[in-house]
Structure formats: C-alpha cells, structure tokens
Amino acid sequence: xxxxxxxxxxxxxxxxxxxxxxxxxxxxxxxxxxxxxxxxxxxxxxxxxxxxxxxxxxxxxxxxxxxxxxxxxxxxxxxxxxxxxxxxxxxxxxxxxxxxxxxxxxxxxxxxxxxxxxxxxxxxxxxxxxxxxxxxxxxxxxxxxxxxxxxxxxxxxxxxxxxxxxxxxxxxxxx
Amino acid sequence: xxxxxxxxxxxxxxxxxxxxxxxxxxxxxxxxxxxxxxxxxxxxxxxxxxxxxxxxxxxxxxxxxxxxxxxxxxxxxxxxxxxxxxxxxxxxxxxxxxxxxxxxxxxxxxxxxxxxxxxxxxxxxxxxxxxxxxxxxxxxxxxxxxxxxxxxxxxxxxxxxxxxxxxxxxxxxxx
Numbered sequence: 341x342x343x344x345x346x347x348x349x350x351x352x353x354x355x356x357x358x359x360x361x362x363x364x365x366x367x368x369x370x371x372x373x374x375x376x377x378x379x380x381x382x383x384x385x386x387x388x389x390x391x392x393x394x395x396x397x398x399x400x401x402x403x404x405x406x407x408x409x410x411x412x413x414x415x416x417x418x419x420x421x422x423x424x425x426x427x428x429x430x431x432x433x434x435x436x437x438x439x440x441x442x443x444x445x446x447x448x449x450x451x452x453x454x455x456x457x458x459x460x461x462x463x464x465x466x467x468x469x470x471x472x473x474x475x476x477x478x479x480x481x482x483x484x485x486x487x488x489x490x491x492x493x494x495x496x497x498x499x500x501x502x503x504x505x506x507x508x509x510x511x512x513x514x515x
Numbered sequence: 516x517x518x519x520x521x522x523x524x525x526x527x528x529x530x531x532x533x534x535x536x537x538x539x540x541x542x543x544x545x546x547x548x549x550x551x552x553x554x555x556x557x558x559x560x561x562x563x564x565x566x567x568x569x570x571x572x573x574x575x576x577x578x579x580x581x582x583x584x585x586x587x588x589x590x591x592x593x594x595x596x597x598x599x600x601x602x603x604x605x606x607x608x609x610x611x612x613x614x615x616x617x618x619x620x621x622x623x624x625x626x627x628x629x630x631x632x633x634x635x636x637x638x639x640x641x642x643x644x645x646x647x648x649x650x651x652x653x654x655x656x657x658x659x660x661x662x663x664x665x666x667x668x669x670x671x672x673x674x675x676x677x678x679x680x681x682x683x684x685x686x687x688x689x690x
Binding site for chain 1: 535542544571601602603604605607635639640644647651656666667677685
C-alpha cells in the first residue's frame with residue numbers, strides 16, 4: 341500500500357533561505373510525500389512547484405499558513421505518527437522498523453529555530469547520524485528508509501516530459 | 516572494510532551558492548566520505564569544516580583548486596570508480612549492487628552547468644529518481660546506498676562534543 345506521508349517545515353532561519361526551501365519541497369515531492377506545510381511567507385515556492393508538476397507530473401502540494409502546532413495536532417487526530425528530524429534524536433536505523441509499519445506519517449523538518457515543544461509533541465525524534473549536516477539530506481534518507489526504497493520506483497502521472505534513463509547523456513521524451 | 520569515498524563538485528551555478536555548498540560538504544563528511552574537491556573560489560567553506568571537525572571529530576578535508584578533469588583522471592589512475600549523479604542516469608537501485616563491490620569511489624555531484632564530458636568520463640551516470648530535486652539529497656541517498664547504511668553507525672575520532680541519542684530533548688556531553 342502506498343503510504344500517505346506529509347512534511348512540515350518548522351523553525352527556519354529568520355534570514356530567508358529560498359534555495360534550501362526549494363530543495364526541501366522538491367525532495368518531498370520526488371521521494372513520495374504528498375504535500376508540505378509551509379509558512380505564509382514562503383509562498384514564492386508555490387509557483388515553482390506548480391511548474392514542476394506540470395512538466396514532470398503528479399499533484400504534490402504546498403499548504404500555506406497553518407501554524408505548526410495545529411498541523412501536528414490535526415495530523416495526530418487523523419492517526420498520523422509525527423516524526424521530527426533532529427541530530428539529537430534516536431538513530432533512524434533503530435526506529436525504522438516501527439516507522440515502516442505506519443501508513444500515515446507527518447515528517448517534521450526542524451531548523452536552528454525549532455521550538456522545544458516540537459520535541460515533546462513528536463511521536464519520534466529521529467537522527468540521521470548524530471553529526472551536523474543538512475535537513476535536506478536527513479529528509480531524503482528518512483523518506484527513503486521509511487518507504488524501503490519503494491519511492492524510487494514511483495511514476496508521476498500526467499507529465500509533459502519524461503526521462504529515459506541512460507548510461508550516457510540525456511534522453512527526454514514528450515508525452 | 517571501510518570504503519574510500521571522495522566527492523567532487525562540478526558545474527555549480529555562476530551565482531555563489533554557499534548554503535548548498537556547505538550542505539554538500541557536511542553531508543559528505545557525515546555520511547562517510549573522506550574529502551570533497553572544490554574550486555578555489557569556494558575556499559570560504561574550509562574554515563567551517565575545520566570548526567566542525569574540531570567540535571564533532573574526524574578529519575574530513577576540502578581539497579581546493581584541482582581542475583575537475585584532473586581529479587577524475589587521477590581518481591581513475593588509482594582505481595576509483597567514478598559515479599556521476601544526474602537525473603538522466605541509470606536508476607541507483609539498478610546499479611547499486613555493482614557499486615557496493617567497489618572499495619574506492621569518486622562521486623561527482625553535478626549542477627546546472629555540468630560539462631557534457633563529465634557524462635562520458637564517468638564510469639556510471641546514476642539517478643536518484645528521474646525527477647528534479649536536490650543534489651544534496653541525491654548525494655545523501657547514493658552515499659547511504661553504496662555503504663548499505665553502515666555509514667550511519669560510524670563514529671568520529673577526537674571530538675570535543677558528543678551527542679547522546681534521546682527520545683526527547685537534547686543531550687550533549689563534552690569529551
């Protein structure tokens with residue numbers, strides 16, 4: 341069964357960081373999440389995502405302006421497990437078997453400004469190594485592990501372009 | 516046996532993109548690579564990496580100023596397989612068994628400006644889905660897959676701080 345996975349971004353830096361935001365959105369989409377919750381101030385990325393969907397398929401969505409606490413509360417109400425990514429959490433390899441049993445998840449991507457309460461409201465605080473690196477990389481590995489690599493085989497409906505995998509060079513066809 | 520994995524970044528945007536560069540370096544370090552080759556103009560990140568090593572351990576290095584073609588040629592001379600990450604390549608899940616047999620690798624992280632010759636000089640052109648997303652995420656998943664998750668268990672020598680994994684909150688000890 342296809343899992344229902346949503347992503348929530350909390351605690352971003354005060355300085356706008358559009359590149360990181362775009363990476364987080366595109367990784368969520370490419371690796372099997374159905375939507376990402378963002379703050380209102382981040383609405384610039386919505387156009388980018390619509391364009392990516394038109395060109396490459398699927399119906400991944402950005403959901404704007406819901407306060408993080410309400411997103412977490414509503415996720416729990418509808419039976420989602422809330423997985424907060426943090427270098428201080430339990431190693432992903434130790435909790436992944438439990439997470440694979442869940443069909444509905446909310447993955448919370450923290451940042452330097454993440455409120456302490458997120459640690460307490462999450463069902464799981466999960467680390468991809470206890471080393472500092474990248475929330476983009478951590479999100480990718482957790483999506484990949486939870487779905488056991490199945491997300492790599494997914495196809496996206498109604499795309500304008502499609503890549504034919506090649507050992508060398510670039511092959512793209514129009515649908 | 517611990518694999519020897521190095522990373523090379525080629526074809527970055529002309530606009531400086533320090534945040535993405537820092538993510539690539541930290542992901543390489545955290546997920547088991549020993550060094551990353553960068554252009555001279557990217558030397559600002561070296562101080563960040565030294566500080567991360569001092570605090571969190573290990574001896575990950577940035578190597579500056581080698582032209583990409585020479586890095587690839589020398590890697591091949593010393594028996595490394597060259598793996599270029601590109602959305603146009605063969606699916607990682609179809610080539611990973613071969614890559615796991617290699618003990619010495621150079622992973623090439625491309626960008627929008629990657630020269631066409633990189634596709635021809637690489638031993639493998641590898642895609643993490645044929646969807647557009649993030650070179651940071653692609654690097655993370657390929658490092659993770661090639662090392663079969665072993666990189667997550669790695670410890671870093673001589674750190675000043677160390678995290679004790681927790682179900683809730685933050686626990687850090689000084690060594």
